Amino acid sequence: MVNPINKVLEKTLQNLNLTHKIKEKKVLNIWSEVIGDKLKKHTKASYINQGILFITVNNSTWAHQLLFLKEDLISRLNKKLDQKIVEDIRFKLGSINSTDLTEDKGSKDSFNLSKIELTTEEMTEIKTKLNSVPDEKLSRKLYSILAKDKKMNKWKEKEGWVRCDYCSTLHPKETENCMICQLKSEKNFNEIEEVLIENPWLTYEEISNFFPSLAHSDYNRIRKELIIDFWQDIKEKIPQAINNKNNDRSTQEIKILIQNYVMLKRSIRPDKLNRNIIKEVIGKNYIQVYNRL
Template sequence: MLKRKWKNTNFATVGEIMPRALKHLTKSPEYKLYLIKFYWESIVGKEIAEHAIPKNFAFGVLYIGTSSSVWANNLLYMKFDIIDKINNALKYKLIKDIHFTYGKKGSNKIIPTRIKDKRDIKRILANTELLPQEISAIESSCGKLEDKDLAASMKKILIINEKINKVKKKNKWHNCKNCNTLCPEDEIYCDICKRKLKNGRYAQIRKILLTKPWARYGEIKEYIEGCSAEMVNAARTDLVQRMTANLQITSYDDIQLQTLVMLYRALPPEQINRKTVKENINRLKYDLIYNEMKKLMKKEEEN
């Protein structure tokens, strides 16, 4: 049996180890993010905390996920106040900047400022004054709330939102063509209306492809204004995946298989025969497997 040649007599006590361990722990971004989350509601208030959550922290930048683009835009103009409140609560200047995001779990889109003078948004809003009747209307709408804290938070948000609208109008923002929402000078529709129009175009494209599976982008764009090749390809792929979900191959002469091949390869009926169907169905199998593998690899990279 081998014997240890030396003995470690420099035993450290728990009292000596703990301060060093805690000092190391407090330097980690995870610990700093935990502190921010712990004090979050007391820093920003209950109403904002319900719609905005700290998601990540790195190199002095805090990433906050919000429940919608409206909240993200409104909080963008409170950024400097939130930075000051966080740093004051933690007793040192931890946060240098904040990025607001929204979408699923508040993590997929970063909100752009979209104001030409981006240097000091806080100063811009401070110099923007509301008319007495505008403040009175805001107070009237908040006065209906029984919860005083909620009413105070909502008043602050509505005042900031009204100031934001004034700043946007000064920067030549205009009403959306479909609704009264303000949008930038170089855009016709607001984000919500653009999404609705896009979904409407997708529905039209799918309808054409279901009645004429071999239709290509050159034909479809003649019927749908604002249609793009990417939209046609996306709609085609979606329909192919739906048709293959419950597909059972019993015969290559089956009308369902023929329709699927016409859709998949954009082939007209006169080019469809038993050989073409068999070749393209086998090719489709490999394409579907490849697409699923790409999705899995993407998920692994994100995790």
């Protein structure tokens, strides 16, 4: 009975042109999932109209940097909806909630580029870069853009912003890295973790062929966390496997888990794996259990 009702409901929604509107409404709810926990406090999906999603951002610098990720964000939103609902994203400045209002006003007063002055050396440096531009009008426009960018960086340094570990871009000290690298890292780290779970023997050199921007320190961190997770899983599942000796599937799973743990810890390929290496890694007590599995 449920299926016919669902079909009637779906057809009714389509006839009334409500299916699209419902998915538009869903965009507002999934925005925080797509942007990530670290960044959702700086943004809010306000409304969507004719495929254009309007995002309120509580800081003009974040809004500026979000522009570089716009295409990626559109793609990720539409992928979650299984339909091309979002055509474009527009970012506008505003407070996220009432508690942000006072903070927003304060940052607005301090974020005044007219109060930031460039030194003679800095102005000369910009003009030197534009020496090869023949058109005077274009040169003036480019000078204005470069000067504003220089002032922006001086303002950031004055406010105590620090350099991103990955790309050296200035970012607020309360965030781990710049927003763009945070999003890229969060997205890639999940993929890297999945690759290592499936292929635990891969070294940094091997996995960096698939993820060229992966830092060695991040590879080591992901690998270390997986090693801890694997070992915890082994300790929890071994008693279950011993108590269920007749369950061949359970026994096989724990053996594979131990083998993957050893390959991950030693970066050793399956064809090089043997019982002596497994014993070295898991110890005498656990190898006895492994032998009985």
